[in-house]
Amino acid sequence: MASISEQLYDALGIMVLGMALVFLFLSFLILAMNLVARKFGPVPQVDNTSPAVQPQTSTTAVSPLMTAVITAAIHQHRKKA
DSSP states (O other): OOOHHHHHHHHHHHHHHHHHHHHHHHHHHHHHHHHHHHHHSOOOOOOOSSOOOOOOOOOOOOOHHHHHHHHHHHHHHHHHO
């Protein structure tokens, strides 16, 4: 029977080997995903014909009718419970 220090040393070696294998596998996986993304990813289209215009943000609020409908639905749901 091996001593406790030999068992701990073996366990440490197995742990380091396992962590190294997982690190290598994940590194290879990330590399492969990046290569596939470059090869099959969408091609950016350059459109220099139009000037750079910032898109307008629409500040649409919820209509008062929709607010009333939602409030009535919540009130009816709470009334059932």
